[in-house]
Every structure is written in structure tokens, then in C-alpha cells.
Amino acid sequence: MARFPSPFSFPSSPAFWRSPVRGARFTSVLGLVLLAGMTVLFVTGLLSYAAYNPDLHRVNDQTPGKGLLGFFLFAWPTDPHWLYRLTQGVHVTLGLALVPVLLAKLWSVVPRLFALPPVRSLAHALERVSLLLLVGGALFEFVTGILNVQLDYAFPGSFYPLHLYGAWVFFAAFLAHVALKAPTAVRNVRAMRAGREEQREDDVLAAPRPDPPTVSRRGALWLVGGGSAVLFGTSAGRSFDGPLRATAVLSPHGGPEPGEGPNGFQINKTAAYVGIDPRETRPEAWRLVVTGRSGTVRLSLAELRRLPLHSAALPIACVEGWSTSDQWWRGVRLRDLAALVGYDASDDPPDVLVDSLQRSGPFRRAALRANQVGDARSLLALDVNGEPLSADHGRPARVIVPAAPGVLNTKWVARLEFGEL
Template sequence: MGRGPFPGPVPAYRRYMRDHDPRFPSSPGFWRSPLRGPRFTSVLGLVLLAGITVLFLTGLLSYAAYNPNLSPVNDQTPGKGLLGFYLFAWPTDPPWLYRLTQGVHVTLGLVLIPVLLAKLWSVVPRLFTLPPARSLAHALERISLLLLVGGALFEFVTGVLNVQLDYLFPGSFYPLHFYGAWVFFAAFVAHAVLKAPAAVRNVRRMRAGTEDARGGAEEDARGGAEGDARGGAEGDAEGDGLVSPRPGAPTVSRRGALWTVGGGSLLLLGTSAGRNFDGPLRATALLAPHGGPEPGTGPNGFQINKTAAYAGIDAAETGEDAWRLVVTGRTGTVRLGRADLLRLPLYGAALPIACVEGWSTSDQRWRGVRLRDLAALVGFDGDPPDVFVESLQRRGAFRHGALRANQVADPRSLLALYVNGAALSQDHGYPARIIVPAAPGVLNTKWVARMTFGDL
């Protein structure tokens, strides 16, 4: 076939076809949806700007709650360097603190999935824009965009897999999600600095009603393509590459598309948030592990993350005659059977359990020996030190854990022997487990075998 009316040499013709032939993704005519445009993208972008900022901050709090400075016990992020600049001693008050921060983190992450997918769909033409870089500034923007898209997909996918307890990715979730979050958020900040002013201008124009009544009606009927084209013509560079020069027939208005995205987010909220609450709301968590009604009945009938069988616990090791708790400190080592522990003063505390996957239990009534009293048995009569706790657990992460001195000193921090008036079940950590207010679930070590007070 000939080149038709196009004048000029063959290389120029090829470049022209690459950039304008609607058969190629690099051509604006390839992307025909009339929904795409700077205003649609701006609304989604501002929602993500607020939501992802909250996600990042609650993620940092979750990281701090693991006491990663108690190295090398809890620190699964070696070489974090300046990334741990803000770490602090995680408090024990209020006792529901981690339940709140991690519940917000996970639930908000799920709710933002439809918004994120819609945002990526709305800007996908820009990923194929040619030439790849028109200047150094443009090249940096494109690199930040690739890191932003890749980081967002990585963080949300690994987060959802962790919530569902499906560890399909290589390596440990803990460092992957941590380092990935910093890469993603750095790209997110760069992108927000570049794009937020234009996004705010676009939304202000929408709210101010700068379009006439006819334009507004046409926008509803055609998805707003003309309005965005006019907005781009007015000098907003945000419109470049988003508004199709040959839009297809609309199937939904832009308002309808935004309502669809919002409806998807509300659906995810309604089917996942309930696992962070008590009572009837828990039954609404249809899409979440550990959601729904309380599992089973009786004093031990509440959520379990890892069963004794999964953790490789041998029932013979936990029997009255076989099991001994080894406690080591300044004055040496003592060995205590369950009967010995029962002769010590016992105290009670009503505390929840909250896990990194975002689920939590209601307050359970625990009874056992105070951690600070165990520290006193091995020479720490005053302010107790940090403690290293080892479990009989053979499989899974966090077989061991460490608690800070402020957590050991709290009178509600227990080596629990009973829950809700009955002895612990095997799955809940029999013969003894740690329970600490506001601590992540994995630091409430089950099947405790050894406790070492002092320098870790």
C-alpha cells in the first residue's frame, strides 16, 4: 500500500503513523473512552492523595509496634538505616491502639483498591506516550510514574495476599512490604508534588461550575470529553494524552463512573471492616479471614491465627510432666512447671488481640502471672528490662519475640494461663502464652518455653 497523502521521507511517515495511527497504543486515537480526562483523573487522584497518606502513616506505626530496634530478635529489615529514624517505644495505652491503627491500615487499603484501579485505567495512555522523554524533567517524571505504578501494584497485591494468608510471593512479607512502601511513597510524593496543583485546579473548576448549562448537559451525556478538551485548550497540561481525539460512544456518564468506583469501595468496606468490631458487625466481614461470627463456642471460642498443628507443636511437650518454663536473668535461671506458676500471685486483664492482617478479637479475660513478677524472680526487683521470649513453635514466622521494658512493666502484661475462666486451649497457646496491651498479635507469643530478661 502507498503512503497516501502524507508528504515527506519514509522515516518521518513511520514516526507519524506510530504517533497517530489508532491501531497503536502510542496514538491518542487508540484510547477511545470518553470518560478519560483531567477532571475524572483529578477526583480519583485527590482521593488517593489523602487515602495513601493515611495508609503510609499507619504502616509506619505498624512497623514501630513490632519493636524493630530490639535487634536482631524482632528486626526483619536489616540495613534499614535512616528508614527507621522515627522509631519509638510502642506504648501499652490505650490497649486497643494497635487494633485501631492496623484495622484502619488494612481496611482502608482494601477500600482504596477500586479507586486505585480506576486511577490507573484513567492514565494508562500516558504510559505509552512517545517519545519516552522529551527533556530531563520529563524523563524524571516518567521514571517516577513507572515506580509509582509498579510500587502501587506491588504494595496492594502483597497486602491483599497477606490479609488472605496466601504467601505466594518470594521472601518474607515483612521486609518486602516495608521496603516496597518506601519506594512507592517516594514516587508518590514526587508525583503528588508535580500533579496536585493541577488536580486541585481541575476540581475547583468542577465545583465552581465554570461550564455553561449546555456544556454540563453535554458532559453528562458524553462522559465529559468536550469539557475536558476545552479545559485542556484553556492551558491545563494535565489534559494532554488523556482526552481522546476520537471518543467512542458513551456507555456511562462520568458521574456514573465515579459512583461505580465509590460503590465498589463501599462494598469492600461493608464486607471487610466488620472483623475489627465486636458483636453483629463481625458477621458482615464476608470477604475476610477471621471475619464472620466467633469461631466455635466456650471460653476459648475466639479467633486463632495459627493452630498448634500448623506451628508444629507436639502435645507431649506441653504436658504437665514435660513442660517447664525456663526464666533467665541477673541472678541466674529458674525452671517453673505450670503448677509452680499457679502458686504465684495471679492477676487478670481484659485485652484484645490484633494482628497485622487487620483482624482483631474483642476483649478476652486473661489470667496469669505478671511479666514484671517473673522478672523479679531473676533479680530485677525494680524497673524490669526488655525480655526475649522463645516458643515451642517450629514453623512459621516470629517463633521468638522481644518486648520492651515498658511493656514488661505494665501490670496488665501477663504470662497467661487462663482465658475467660478456663485453661488455655492448645491452639491458644497452652500451657502458657504472652498477652500484652496494644502489642501486635505475633508478639503475644504462644507456647512459651523460655524467657530471658536483660540485654538482648
């Protein structure tokens, strides 16, 4: 007969924890998986932040006062054109797939979190603080990341600085924990691979009076891995082409395309949602204002179409992890527009500040670096897949830049200001 904890036992009591799966070896396997996975998440997260060009202080910098935390920033490249689609797709898909591993790891060590007395010495106090930062940081990063993927901003403040600062706090505690625990974890995993699953007498994570086993430690690990596989299969299609796009049921942008025809591919926010007045985007009313070294030029849609038009096959990839396949865009090169206001953008391209007609939400203004302006595939797009842009895809004109995050591919463009930012 299975035994149950006494109704008077609490999580701080060893008698509360009865699963025979518990133990240092089970925890060590999960820890090594998280060691690899969390490192990839941290690196791809920093790459995503760099892709937002936060050193362009006038607009894109979402984390003022970051100081030394900005050491990794660099001019985000435009090649390969699918770069951000890959890095952010890996970041979000891997983060979702690691959720069962993280929960299992927390379950396996939870007795240590409730151990009494809470502090036995100064060294123990420091260990407890680092553990608090580790667990709290992991939960904070995963919860805010998943909410951002679901476009649910229930947390206060901007996602970008919260997630960046939280990542640094978590990863510092994570590295300290790895330095202390990695050698033991490797020894425990080697013992499991050798077939030795017996409980060691000094295993502080094992239940002191375990219930009869219903599954082996290996079986429990397979269960956790199966949960990760399910989350991968129901989310990965949002980031990569192929049959998994139809199974991405956990993604707000998964499954079939939202419409038909040349403009029938994914969007993040509609024109109505961000407050676009259709009267402002009519060809007879809309004008593009271009400013730069030699002054200001105002162009109607008809005048833009009389300029040399070029095409490029580029995807849209967003910070939430979803992306489209390559779409064929056609419009005026950004560097040709820069030339209209006094810049030889082929040799020395300027930065550009892009203003949108949108009235709500972040990135109503966005900045692009000079290397992005100078790329021949960077366009002020007027058409997509052979037809004019729809209202939700940015009619009458939107920016499209290779390898840039979707939020920097500004829709409903009203003004381009070229110069050093």
C-alpha cells in the first residue's frame, strides 16, 4: 500500500517528499540538459538584443543606463538574410521546449528550497541567496518570455529591459551554480550510464522513506523528454518552414496562413489595431517626406513608382519567434532615397530614422544602421508578391531589410530622416 505524507508534515520536512524518482542522479541529468540549453538561450537572447540596434540612442535603445551590460553590442549584419529568423526562432522554440525540463528540475530540488533552518552559516546564507536568484531568475525569464510570445504583457514596464536585466541576473547565478555543481553532476550521470541507479546514503535530494516505485528514473526522464518533444512539435513551425507549421497550435501565429493571395501571410498587428486612418493612406493624400544633408523631398506614391524599382526575396521574423517564408518585395532602395537628399549611399551610407503613421504601440519610430541602408536589398517596399501592399502589411509603403527584426521593418511609413544617429 502506498504511503502518504502525514497531514501535519510540511515541504520543509523530509517526510513530505516520497517519490523514489528523487535523487542526485535524476537532478544531475536535468541540470546538464539545462546547462547546454540555457547557454544557447542566453547567447541567442543577447543576439536578439543586438539586432534591435540599441546603440542608436535616439530611438531604438530600450535600456538606458545599461552601461557595461552593453559590451556585446555590434552593428547587426544583413547577411545571411535569414539570420534573425534563425537566431530568434532557436531562442523561442528552445525556450518553450525546455519548460518541462525546468519544471522537473525545480521539482527535484524543491526540498532544498524549504530546508530548515534557512541559514546555518555565512557560507550557507550566500548559497541560499544564489539559489534564490537562480530559481527566481529562471522563473522570471521563462514567464515573461512566454507572455511575450503570446503577446500578453501582464508585467509592468517594457519587456526589453526587464528581460535583459533578468537574463544577466539569472545567468550570473547560473554560472556560479554550474561552477559548484557541474563536477558532481557529471559523476552522477556517468554512474547512471553505467547502470547504477541505487540511492547513495549521502544523497540529500532522495526521499528518506520513498514510496514503492511506479516508474524508473530513466522512465521519468523519458517522460520529461516527451513533454519537451510535444512542445517542440506544437511551436517550432512558427519559426521554420515545413510540415510543422500546421502543428504549431500553441503559437499565436502558427497553423495555416491567415488569408489568401499575395498579401495572405502573417502579420503581428493590423492597421486598425494601431490606429491607422485609411484616409491618410490614400494615394491622393499620402506623401513620403525624405530629409537629409541637402534638404527635404516630398514624394507622392506615383512619384515613388516612377523611381527605379527593385525586388528582393526576404522573410519577416519577429521577436516573438514567428516568421514568414521569403516573400517577394518590390520598391525603391533605401540607398537611392538617401541619394535624393545628398548622400552617396553606395560608398558612405547614412543611418536612417523611420517614422510611421501608427499612433500606438512601441517602435512608432525606428532606426536602421548605415550598413542596413547601404544593402541593395533594403527597400521601401510598395508591392509584395506582385501586388500592392494591403493595409495590414503597411500600405502604401513599408521598410523591408534583410536579417532585421520584424519590428524594424516599419509599416505605414510617413517620413525617412537620413543622417548620423
